[in-house]
Amino acid sequence: MRYDTPSLERWNSRAYDSSFGYVSTQGAPLVDLLDPRPGERVLDLGCGTGVLTAQIAFRGAEVLGIDGSSAMIEKALAQYPGINFIVGDGHDFSVVDPYDAVFSNAALHWMSRDPGTVIANVREALTPGGRFVAEMGGAGNCAELTAAMLTAWREYGLREPELPWYFPSPAEYARRLEKEGFVVRLLEYFDRPTPLDECPGGAADWVRMFASSVLEGLPPEIVEPLLHRVNELAAPALRRETGWMADYVRLRFAAVRR
Numbered sequence: 378m379r380y381d382t383p384s385l386e387r388w389n390s391r392a393y394d395s396s397f398g399y400v401s402t403q404g405a406p407l408v409d410l411l412d413p414r415p416g417e418r419v420l421d422l423g424c425g426t427g428v429l430t431a432q433i434a435f436r437g438a439e440v441l442g443i444d445g446s447s448a449m450i451e452k453a454l455a456q457y458p459g460i461n462f463i464v465g466d467g468h469d470f471s472v473v474d475p476y477d478a479v480f481s482n483a484a485l486h487w488m489s490r491d492p493g494t495v496i497a498n499v500r501e502a503l504t505p506g507g508r509f510v511a512e513m514g515g516a517g518n519c520a521e522l523t524a525a526m527l528t529a530w531r532e533y534g535l536r537e538p539e540l541p542w543y544f545p546s547p548a549e550y551a552r553r554l555e556k557e558g559f560v561v562r563l564l565e566y567f568d569r570p571t572p573l574d575e576c577p578g579g580a581a582d583w584v585r586m587f588a589s590s591v592l593e594g595l596p597p598e599i600v601e602p603l604l605h606r607v608n609e610l611a612a613p614a615l616r617r618e619t620g621w622m623a624d625y626v627r628l629r630f631a632a633v634r635r
């Protein structure tokens with residue numbers, strides 16, 4: 378199975394690893410929670426450039442990485458030639474042989490069109506008793522960053538930007554998991570202020586990397602002043618002496634297919 382979904386090309390895969398490698402670095406404890414065993418079959422949904430997929434493979438599991446971005450998958454294949462990666466959308470994928478576990482780091486909140494369908498697809502990809510172990514943005518994630526964006530857009534007389542994410546509360550996501558046939562074994566909801574070490578341009582860089590769709594269609598000449606204003610508005614909450622800090626809130630869970 379290999380199909381391209383260009384609309385999911387939301388960011389640059391080269392910049393992703395060099396500037397935003399913290400996403401995978403911070404996902405390492407999630408691999409511990411997954412606890413992959415030698416010989417197990419694991420699917421990594423929204424695998425990006427494959428850094429965590431490779432960590433799972435390193436522990437002896439047979440792993441498949443799926444991502445909606447062909448650029449991410451190309452880079453993953455180049456970096457880890459011994460691992461299987463394919464382009465696929467979380468809303469629309471199926472597997473021939475079921476997996477022992479589905480893993481996902483920092484990706485489910487991007488699959489915002491229909492989260493229930495994504496969970497149902499994960500269930501269908503698992504054997505009964507199979508694990509779904511994931512971390513995603515939770516309710517309130519990046520609240521200061523998005524408030525600064527919304528205010529800047531309003532000040533510039535622009536229509537409110539359509540934010541591309543789904544940040545559920547723990548109760549809401551647990552309900553969805555149960556409805557789709559999972560038993561929730563662990564659910565954590567926590568603040569994780571994250572230094573944007575690689576973002577000299579602060580909140581503006583973060584918007585360019587993670588919310589670039591909101592810049593599409595804007596008159597080119599206002600993009601820089603608009604992002605400068607986002608920085609001014611976000612700075613009181615997020616700029617420290619040591620640098621910028623993103624106000625991340627995470628939802629981490631382990632669930633089992635009934």
Ligand SMILES: C[S@@+](CC[C@H](N)C(=O)[O-])C[C@H]1O[C@@H](n2cnc3c(N)ncnc32)[C@H](O)[C@@H]1O
Nearest residue numbers: 401423424425444445446466467482483484487
């Ligand atoms: C922040 S990255 C995380 C990548 C990787 N899991 C990691 O920890 O480094 C989010 C990934 O989700 C992918 N993604 C977004 N929407 C998707 C969808 N509908 N189906 C599959 N992948 C998707 C993006 O292409 C991107 O690679």
